[in-house]
Amino acid sequence: MQSTLFIQAPPVLGNQYGDDAFLRGYLQRRLPVGMLAQIEPSLAELGELAGGELYRLQLQDRLNEPTLTQWDAWGNRVDRIEVSPLWRRAADIAASHGLIAIPYERRHGRFSRIHQFAAVYLFHASSDVYTCPLAMTDGAARTLSVSGNQALIERALVRLTSRDPAQAWTSGQWMTESTGGSDVGASLTRAVRDESGGWRLFGKKWFTSAITSQMALTLARPEGNGPGGSGLAMFYVETHDDEGRLNGIRVERLKDKLGTRKVPTAELTLDGARAVLVGDTRHGTRNIEPMLTVTRAWNSVTSVSFMRRAMALARAYASQRRAFGAKLDQLPLHVDTLAGLEAETRGAFLLAFELVELIGRQEAGELDDAQKALLRLITPIAKLLTAKQAVNVVSECIEAFGGAGYVEDTGLPLLLRDTQVLPIWEGTTNVLALDTVLRGELSAGLPALRQRIQQGISAQHEERLTQVGQQALAAVEHVSSWLSHNDDPRRLQANARRVAMTLGRALELALLVEHGDVAAAGRCATVPVDLLVDIKSEDSARLIE
Numbered sequence: 001m002q003s004t005l006f007i008q009a010p011p012v013l014g015n016q017y018g019d020d021a022f023l024r025g026y027l028q029r030r031l032p033v034g035m036l037a038q039i040e041p042s043l044a045e046l047g048e049l050a051g052g053e054l055y056r057l058q059l060q061d062r063l064n065e066p067t068l069t070q071w072d073a074w075g076n077r078v079d080r081i082e083v084s085p086l087w088r089r090a091a092d093i094a095a096s097h098g099l100i101a102i103p104y105e106r107r108h109g110r111f112s113r114i115h116q117f118a119a120v121y122l123f124h125a126s127s128d129v130y131t132c133p134l135a136m137t138d139g140a141a142r143t144l145s146v147s148g149n150q151a152l153i154e155r156a157l158v159r160l161t162s163r164d165p166a167q168a169w170t171s172g173q174w175m176t177e178s179t180g181g182s183d184v185g186a187s188l189t190r191a192v193r194d195e196s197g198g199w200r201l202f203g204k205k206w207f208t209s210a211i212t213s214q215m216a217l218t219l220a221r222p223e224g225n226g227p228g229g230s231g232l233a234m235f236y237v238e239t240h241d242d243e244g245r246l247n248g249i250r251v252e253r254l255k256d257k258l259g260t261r262k263v264p265t266a267e268l269t270l271d272g273a274r275a276v277l278v279g280d281t282r283h284g285t286r287n288i289e290p291m292l293t294v295t296r297a298w299n300s301v302t303s304v305s306f307m308r309r310a311m312a313l314a315r316a317y318a319s320q321r322r323a324f325g326a327k328l329d330q331l332p333l334h335v336d337t338l339a340g341l342e343a344e345t346r347g348a349f350l351l352a353f354e355l356v357e358l359i360g361r362q363e364a365g366e367l368d369d370a371q372k373a374l375l376r377l378i379t380p381i382a383k384l385l386t387a388k389q390a391v392n393v394v395s396e397c398i399e400a401f402g403g404a405g406y407v408e409d410t411g412l413p414l415l416l417r418d419t420q421v422l423p424i425w426e427g428t429t430n431v432l433a434l435d436t437v438l439r440g441e442l443s444a445g446l447p448a449l450r451q452r453i454q455q456g457i458s459a460q461h462e463e464r465l466t467q468v469g470q471q472a473l474a475a476v477e478h479v480s481s482w483l484s485h486n487d488d489p490r491r492l493q494a495n496a497r498r499v500a501m502t503l504g505r506a507l508e509l510a511l512l513v514e515h516g517d518v519a520a521a522g523r524c525a526t527v528p529v530d531l532l533v534d535i536k537s538e539d540s541a542r543l544i545e
Helices: 021-030 033-051 053-060 085-096 101-105 109-124 131-145 150-160 289-318 332-363 369-399 402-406 412-419 429-439 442-458 463-484 489-494 496-515 518-525 537-544
Strands: 067-071 077-082 171-174 190-193 199-208 215-222 233-238 249-254 266-278
Touching (some): 021 109, 101 131, 109 332, 131 215, 199 233, 289 332, 289 369, 332 369, 332 518, 369 429, 369 496, 496 518
Antiparallel strands (some): 199 266
16 A cells, blocks of 8 residues: 655745735835836846745755865965855845945935845845845945045945946955954054054954955054044955955954854954054044944844745745644634734834935935934834844744754754844844933934824824824833933933833834834734833842842
């Protein structure tokens, strides 16, 4: 008697633009009709690549990782790094599709950033985090473009923003040292004048991602400067000299990381690396802020991209997999679980793209003072909240596959490992929460946020949406009242995460109301929006003694 062998079909992805009704609805609502008609073919092409060729290559390329060859056969130090086949293909696609070029070409004015990040959102999840060097490249391009250093603009900007894969450069961002981590003011890297008057850098960078880039922006302390961030300066470094040799740089090792393993992240020793000063010899942390605003937007959008990819796979699987006599997408509990995750994904999407829109308007010179304050406030909030949401949503989606979600060759565990980097890169959740309450200029930012929420909820008059909108407004009012009655800096710091997340969740809710998404707004309103509750500091101290 012949036995019947059951083999479960894997989830299948379609065109990631055509299948994403929420993305298309957002673009239809926010972009001029003529512009959307112009850019839609390129977005559809990226969507096809993301769900087709790139996704297939990603699964095939799963075990390939960067390799470091420190010495050649004759004993010469070469520090040569080879990246994976997918990364080489992703580099060509990113350049030819203008993932960096779009906002600098400015063909669509303030909407250029929306165009760019819609493309990034489609591309990211199938790129094995090639978006890491792209984010730093965009940040470097923005930083150099506003630096006033015309020589560097002419040399580097044209390469950073090139659509020609043979000419395009990427940039690194070398700030992390073992002394400081997020506290970059503790940097020990020294900048020394040489005989010709140029600058040489000496020190160790503990965590430098995408070391294969052609240049980097980094921080170092010119000799004679005092401690802290104010004593640092920002420098431009090209990784190789004109003969192709490393520029006073030794690659000590590649990092063995939990995720983002396709990204060649290295420990570097700078031993006399030639560098060019960007700006003045002090306040480097302030001068590099344009880069951080851009890279935090990339972090926010790639968080949402991972959420969307996990949801696309989970929904595809639910439409195929049978259990307990029905397909998963017909089982009420499974439907309820995925619905909650979908609502979170939509709220996170709108928050990330609110930041994108503000950056586009800033670059077009269209922000008034209140909107500038709003941009400063929501930059850290969008990054910290979307990153935490991404880890939760992706983890839940992996669980929705049961045992298959835990098996490496399905490609699913990789998605969760790569997502985990998002709350860490570009500032941890706690660092960004402190940034929100201590540097977010709350006196101007909170009224601007309240005004934006009121604008969003006043756009809809459907009763259920009106009630949800009032819930968002009440959460912000509570934060504002709490802050006005609190003058204890330790209490403020202890509650910084709850303050930032409440403001972020309130804005997400208001944006869902503005979008007219009754189902998502209603679902998000069932989850606590106002997270600001006082916790006794004595209890916290006892718990970690």
